[in-house]
Amino acid sequence: xxxxxxxxxxAGVLGLNRRNAQYTLALNPRHLYPLVxxxxxxxxxxxxxxxxxxxLYGVIEIERQVRxxxxxxAPHSEFVVKPAQGSGGDGILVISGRSGDCYRKVDGELISRxxxxxxxxxxxxxxxxxxxxxxxxxxxxxxxxxPVFEAISYRGxxxxxxxxxxxxxxxxxxxxxxxxxxxxxxxxxxxxxxxxDIATGTTVNAVRANSQIGRHPDTGNPLTSIVxxxxxxxxxxxxxxxxxxxxxxxxxxxxxxxxxxxxxxELNARPGLNIQIAxxxxxxxxxxxxxxDGRDLASPAARVQFAREHFAAVVPSVI
Amino acid sequence: xNMRRLYLLSGLLAGIALATFAYKSLVLGFPLLPDARxxxxxLEVSVDFTPGDEPVQVSLQIPESSSRFAVMDENxxxxxxxxxxxxxDSGRQAVWSSRMDEGEKTLYYRARIRRLPAGGVGAQxxxxxxxxxxxxxxxxxxxxAVIEEVRARSADTESLTRELIAQLxxxxxxxxxxxxxxxxxxxxxxxxVAARLLVRAGIPARVVHGxxxxxxxxxxxxxxxxxxxxxxxxxxxxxxxxxxxxxxxFPWWRGDQPPVRFRGVTSQSYHFAISRSAEMAxxxxxxxxxxxxxxxxxxxxxxxxxxxxxxxxxxxxVPLGVLLLVIMRNVIGVKTFGTFMxxxxxxxxxxxxxxxGIVLFCIVVGMGLAVxxxxxxxxxxxxxxxxxxxxxxxxxxxxxxxxxxxxxxERGLSVALFPMVIxxxxxxxxxxxxxxxxxxxxxxxxMGSLFVAVLAYGVMTRETLEHxxxxxxxxxxxxxxxxxxxxRYTGYRLxxxxxxxxxARE
Numbered sequence: 119x120x121x122x123x124x125x126x127x128x129a130g131v132l133g134l135n136r137r138n139a140q141y142t143l144a145l146n147p148r149h150l151y152p153l154v155x156x157x158x159x160x161x162x163x164x165x166x167x168x169x170x171x172x173x174l175y176g177v178i179e180i181e182r183q184v185r186x187x188x189x190x191x192a193p194h195s196e197f198v199v200k201p202a203q204g205s206g207g208d209g210i211l212v213i214s215g216r217s218g219d220c221y222r223k224v225d226g227e228l229i230s231r232x233x234x235x236x237x238x239x240x241x242x243x244x245x246x247x248x249x250x251x252x253x254x255x256x257x258x259x260x261x262x263x264x265p266v267f268e269a270i271s272y273r274g275x276x277x278x279x280x281x282x283x284x285x286x287x288x289x290x291x292x293x294x295x296x297x298x299x300x301x302x303x304x305x306x307x308x309x310x311x312x313x314x315d316i317a318t319g320t321t322v323n324a325v326r327a328n329s330q331i332g333r334h335p336d337t338g339n340p341l342t343s344i345v346x347x348x349x350x351x352x353x354x355x356x357x358x359x360x361x362x363x364x365x366x367x368x369x370x371x372x373x374x375x376x377x378x379x380x381x382x383x384e385l386n387a388r389p390g391l392n393i394q395i396a397x398x399x400x401x402x403x404x405x406x407x408x409x410x411d412g413r414d415l416a417s418p419a420a421r422v423q424f425a426r427e428h429f430a431a432v433v434p435s436v437i
Numbered sequence: 438x439n440m441r442r443l444y445l446l447s448g449l450l451a452g453i454a455l456a457t458f459a460y461k462s463l464v465l466g467f468p469l470l471p472d473a474r475x476x477x478x479x480l481e482v483s484v485d486f487t488p489g490d491e492p493v494q495v496s497l498q499i500p501e502s503s504s505r506f507a508v509m510d511e512n513x514x515x516x517x518x519x520x521x522x523x524x525x526d527s528g529r530q531a532v533w534s535s536r537m538d539e540g541e542k543t544l545y546y547r548a549r550i551r552r553l554p555a556g557g558v559g560a561q562x563x564x565x566x567x568x569x570x571x572x573x574x575x576x577x578x579x580x581x582a583v584i585e586e587v588r589a590r591s592a593d594t595e596s597l598t599r600e601l602i603a604q605l606x607x608x609x610x611x612x613x614x615x616x617x618x619x620x621x622x623x624x625x626x627x628x629x630v631a632a633r634l635l636v637r638a639g640i641p642a643r644v645v646h647g648x649x650x651x652x653x654x655x656x657x658x659x660x661x662x663x664x665x666x667x668x669x670x671x672x673x674x675x676x677x678x679x680x681x682x683x684x685x686x687f688p689w690w691r692g693d694q695p696p697v698r699f700r701g702v703t704s705q706s707y708h709f710a711i712s713r714s715a716e717m718a719x720x721x722x723x724x725x726x727x728x729x730x731x732x733x734x735x736x737x738x739x740x741x742x743x744x745x746x747x748x749x750x751x752x753x754x755v756p757l758g759v760l761l762l763v764i765m766r767n768v769i770g771v772k773t774f775g776t777f778m779x780x781x782x783x784x785x786x787x788x789x790x791x792x793x794g795i796v797l798f799c800i801v802v803g804m805g806l807a808v809x810x811x812x813x814x815x816x817x818x819x820x821x822x823x824x825x826x827x828x829x830x831x832x833x834x835x836x837x838x839x840x841x842x843x844x845x846x847e848r849g850l851s852v853a854l855f856p857m858v859i860x861x862x863x864x865x866x867x868x869x870x871x872x873x874x875x876x877x878x879x880x881x882x883x884m885g886s887l888f889v890a891v892l893a894y895g896v897m898t899r900e901t902l903e904h905x906x907x908x909x910x911x912x913x914x915x916x917x918x919x920x921x922x923x924x925r926y927t928g929y930r931l932x933x934x935x936x937x938x939x940x941a942r943e
Contacts, residue, residue: 119931119934122934122938122941123928123929123934125941126929126933126934126937126938126940126941127929128941128942129940129941129942131929131933131937131940131941133927133928133929133930133933133937134770134930135767135927135928135929135930136927139924139925139926139927140927208873236816239818240816240818243818243819243820244819245818245819304873306874306878307873307874325939328936328939329939330939391937394937394940395936395937395939395940398939399940400937400940
């Protein structure tokens with residue numbers, strides 16, 4: 119057991135206690151949390167800073183407005199409804215079209231107008247928000263997924279998570295939905311996490327439920343050596359989120375849109391640690407490296423440069 | 438980093454705790470371990486009668502504190518009756534009276550008796566000569582003859598008393614003694630005669646009526662012995678051999694009176710009952726101990742009223758449970774529902790007993806979860822949904838209590854002690870985890886919570902620990918110091934070693 123602890127320390131694995139004590143508690147001031155916990159505020163902030171986010175169609179804040187939702191969404195045939203303070207992808211409803219008076223969900227199921235109203239009411243009552251406090255419902259642009267992950271995701275939303283420490287992107291992975299995860303990109307629900315080499319933007323290693331896998335269980339396609347187009351711009355986008363939120367240690371979630379390129383989905387003040395397993399590498403050494411040499415890098419470009427130089431994947435793809 | 442400040446603060450707290458602890462235990466002699474000999478007993482007398490046409494008066498002999506026993510928390514249950522307590526020749530008396538009453542009536546007297554650990558068992562310091570009979574003249578010559586005979590065969594008051602008792606208890610007593618005892622003498626009669634004879638001989642003596650402090654005797658009869666004043670101390674003589682009194686005998690009243698006297702009633706009876714009450718043993722140890730220091734004694738928790746003490750006895754154990762919880766969560770990495778839920782459940786286990794507690798907890802949570810998962814389909818809004826779960830939990834608890842009561846399982850009633858809001862929140866969180874992460878994860882976290890609750894129960898019910906934190910509450914500063922330090926523990930959690938094991942390098 120002690121040997122295991124030493125082994126983890128040698129690999130620079132970051133534990134939950136250390137992440138909390140030395141990174142999130144120390145570098146993420148509490149008053150900034152609402153900025154990232156509330157997706158509406160994140161979105162407004164990002165839009166003001168010129169950072170690309172899915173376009174906001176409208177917000178429903180009080181129960182009385184719920185009936186107006188149909189008029190509000192009339193111009194858009196496709197849209198996404200999500201709680202502003204939701205977590206783990208709960209309460210997100212993706213509408214891909216209409217059929218008469220009904221809305222069509224991505225899986226083809228039709229829901230009535232009152233079903234949609236009920237869903238919005240549920241969001242307002244805080245059904246999906248963190249502490250159960252009243253929430254707002256956001257209506258936004260439905261992302262048209264870039265084809266890069268099409269072969270290795272089962273429905274749902276593959277998103278790219280980049281850990282940004284003091285503005286430097288230190289580690290990254292893409293979360294791929296599976297049939298078992300119900301199309302959700304949550305690792306603990308059975309989604310696949312594939313580590314991405316910061317230097318090249320290539321997937322190097324993939325895990326599911328803590329064990330390495332080579333191919334997607336539903337599509338059968340190889341998970342590694344997928345090159346993400348425009349990797350440099352993704353890193354730039356992630357790096358600029360440091361100034362945006364003010365958080366020293368954060369997880370940036372990005373989706374790739376076919377037409378609009380990378381868009382920021384949300385920021386996370388307490389990003390999980392499973393990304394280390396997906397990359398087959400610990401975070402701690404990279405964080406220390408940034409603390410030592412990467413503090414004074416002024417521009418996002420310099421920070422991205424620093425990251426690509428120092429955080430190239432050490433573990434070649436294992437298949 | 439402010440680590441130095443943290444170490445300093447923790448060190449300071451630990452220092453204060455240990456210094457006070459050392460001073461109290463080494464210098465003041467506060468006991469480190471609960472005294473096994475000291476005990477609490479609950480005493481109850483019930484008096485049944487049917488009032489007649491005249492005003493009713495019932496007088497009951499009630500015990501009083503001595504150097505060996507403390508009588509406290511006295512409680513008289515006597516609806517509709519006037520109550521007065523007074524001192525008489527035979528000790529304390531409670532007198533209930535009523536001008537008019539009808540129908541069968543039961544009056545209760547309840548008290549808690551503490552056996553004090555200190556003090557000699559054989560003799561007591563002089564007390565007022567309660568219950569010493571008046572010398573009577575009627576059977577004078579007869580009595581004098583017996584006294585003379587016994588005196589001739591003894592050396593001092595003690596041997597005289599023994600000899601006298603032996604004479605009176607003989608199966609074939611001699612003529613004079615037989616006349617004094619009358620027909621079919623009882624043990625009580627023999628002791629009563631002995632007291633009168635001794636008084637006549639100029640030796641203060643009295644009959645004592647008491648009970649034996651024994652576990653769970655529902656109907657117990659008073660026992661009787663003799664007390665004789667020898668060299669300013671009352672000595673007890675018991676039984677035919679005049680043995681000294683074992684210390685489990687509790688003296689109740691003295692003299693020739695019966696324990697209860699009735700006036701104006703048509704039928705009457707009375708019962709004594711006694712039961713051990715263990716929860717206050719710690720208090721007993723302390724008060725019987727050597728706490729003489731005025732200041733510290735003043736600030737001791739033992740100055741609080743008994744009920745409040747009982748509450749603090751439980752409350753002071755909570756920090757230990759919480760420390761355990763911190764260790765389990767932050768060092769081991771066990772996942773639990775709600776931060777302090779396991780500790781609160783452990784508190785409930787204290788009342789229900791462990792096995793029953795676990796069974797009841799599983800039943801309530803399991804059934805609540807089933808209902809909650811059904812409610813999920815109704816797509817209720819959050820607050821009404823939580824409220825519904827809470828209502829269901831309370832109904833479940835009521836049904837469980839009813840069922841177990843009907844089946845004669847009184848333990849099931851204690852389900853009411855479960856913190857129902859906590860249970861409702863547990864069910865809510867468990868169902869969310871169930872939805873989001875699957876049944877296996879919900880089950881794992883549920884088991885984790887239960888596991889920590891059982892451990893916390895184990896820690897929080899250790900009698901030695903209970904005694905320590907109650908007598909030395911400053912030790913909780915030590916717990917605080919440890920908790921503060923754990924607040925900056927940045928090492929791996931034990932279960933993380935397993936989680937990240939694939940990443941380990943040689």
